[in-house]
Amino acid sequence: MIEVLLLVLTLTLYMINGSYVLYHFSVLKIKLVSLSIFCTVELLVVLVSVLINQGWLRFLIELVMYISFLQHFRNKDLKVNIFLAIFTLTFCYFVKMFISIFIVEHIFKIQDNNIGGLTGDLCVIPSYFILLKCLAINPKQLIIADQEWESDFLNSEDNPKEFKVERDIEQEQNKLIIFSAILMVLFYLYNNFVRLTEFGSRFNFSYVVFVYVFLFLMMLHLINVKYKEWENHKLLSYKDRLLSGLSTYTQEVDKSYQSVRMFRHDFTNILVSMRETIETQKIEAVRKTYGEILERSSIILEENRKEVAKLANIKVLELKSVISAKILQAEIRDVAVELEIPETIDNIRVEKLDIVRIIGITLDNAIDAAVETEGDKAVVKVAIFNKGLARYYVVENDMVQEKLPTHLIFEEGYSTKGPHRGYGLANLDAIISNYPRVSYRIQAKNYKFRIELEMS
Numbered sequence: 001m002i003e004v005l006l007l008v009l010t011l012t013l014y015m016i017n018g019s020y021v022l023y024h025f026s027v028l029k030i031k032l033v034s035l036s037i038f039c040t041v042e043l044l045v046v047l048v049s050v051l052i053n054q055g056w057l058r059f060l061i062e063l064v065m066y067i068s069f070l071q072h073f074r075n076k077d078l079k080v081n082i083f084l085a086i087f088t089l090t091f092c093y094f095v096k097m098f099i100s101i102f103i104v105e106h107i108f109k110i111q112d113n114n115i116g117g118l119t120g121d122l123c124v125i126p127s128y129f130i131l132l133k134c135l136a137i138n139p140k141q142l143i144i145a146d147q148e149w150e151s152d153f154l155n156s157e158d159n160p161k162e163f164k165v166e167r168d169i170e171q172e173q174n175k176l177i178i179f180s181a182i183l184m185v186l187f188y189l190y191n192n193f194v195r196l197t198e199f200g201s202r203f204n205f206s207y208v209v210f211v212y213v214f215l216f217l218m219m220l221h222l223i224n225v226k227y228k229e230w231e232n233h234k235l236l237s238y239k240d241r242l243l244s245g246l247s248t249y250t251q252e253v254d255k256s257y258q259s260v261r262m263f264r265h266d267f268t269n270i271l272v273s274m275r276e277t278i279e280t281q282k283i284e285a286v287r288k289t290y291g292e293i294l295e296r297s298s299i300i301l302e303e304n305r306k307e308v309a310k311l312a313n314i315k316v317l318e319l320k321s322v323i324s325a326k327i328l329q330a331e332i333r334d335v336a337v338e339l340e341i342p343e344t345i346d347n348i349r350v351e352k353l354d355i356v357r358i359i360g361i362t363l364d365n366a367i368d369a370a371v372e373t374e375g376d377k378a379v380v381k382v383a384i385f386n387k388g389l390a391r392y393y394v395v396e397n398d399m400v401q402e403k404l405p406t407h408l409i410f411e412e413g414y415s416t417k418g419p420h421r422g423y424g425l426a427n428l429d430a431i432i433s434n435y436p437r438v439s440y441r442i443q444a445k446n447y448k449f450r451i452e453l454e455m456s
Helices: 002-025 032-052 055-074 076-103 113-122 124-134 160-192 205-279 283-298 303-313 318-333 352-372 424-433
Strands: 335-340 380-389 390-398 438-445 448-455
Touching: 002 032, 002 076, 002 113, 002 124, 032 055, 055 076, 076 113, 076 124, 076 160, 076 205, 113 124, 113 424, 205 352, 205 380, 303 318, 303 335, 318 335, 318 352, 335 352, 352 380, 352 390, 352 424, 352 448, 424 438
Parallel strands: 335 380
Antiparallel strands: 380 390, 390 448, 438 448
16 A cells, blocks of 8 residues: 555656656746646656556657647747757656665665655756756756847847857757757667667666766756857847947937037027017018028927937936937837936946846837827837836837737737737846846736836
């Protein structure tokens, strides 16, 4: 009776371990009902495989089931999903085998397979987090192909050289991913088939395991290194674009101040030259003289430069440059941007790259939505202000739809703009989730879309 209970408990832990590692390492965001159904199916598969005593069949069925599960919920590159599925199965299998054979049997001299299997299953999830900690791996920031970049300001495709470098790094990581998947499959085949043959029995299994562990850790490390290399290249590209945007901002502010100086210089002359015309009390002559003087004085009073000048209250160059770049981008698309920055903003409460991405994504979406409206002049409103100890970033724009389902807006792939869109707000949600003291609220009704970020 005790052996049966231990077997059931071992199988349940095996199912929980595999599901959790797959869920966490794949960075899935799915409903609890879907995950529960998947776990139930997996448990049935494990029970059937135990009854027929065919480990290879269970591995094959689980592999197909995991890949299908990932393809349905992730909708990403197939080779990446295959890698994630094989990683989950092989890692859980290896930890369980290593703990039960090398620790329980060889060190503690316990020959009971059920106790060894149960101990191994209990060590899977702790071993998984120890692995991530030791290799400094963040599942969200590991696979380059999983990364989506919505903002035009952060898009490197307009620079073919930069884009080629990034693609080359991604291709190198893809090769490592494929090689790692092959390595894990070969280890599983060796342990379940080759080792049991006369040829395989000639090799010391302990040496094979340690060689595999070394290669496994090295491949994961190299995959992580390639991601860091790609990320660093992105950061350098962002820095160049921020400096370019800051240069544009500086030029616009200089033009605004130059306009003001010209106006002050010419103001007295304008009044003097118009005095005699005004004294004649002929309004048409006054209008004509006024128009000629303005044209001759080349006084520039453009609305976008007045808005750009308001950015003087922002002392964080990265934030200032991305907003100024978006103002100019909006002007090209015939969208007016209204700014409200009443106080000096001399610090930010998240990483500089993250605030650039957050503001870039929200403004991109606001401008795109405003362009679709049928008004004479589309408007995007931006406000940055402090209230108590909190900092607020508010972006509001008109939209075509009367109302949008707010519970779907931040889901990956959801978009009103057609297929292959809808990653920007999903990325925004992922960025904000890294900061416990940052929250957001959205409203999408009465033909108005409003997003408000609060940074405590």
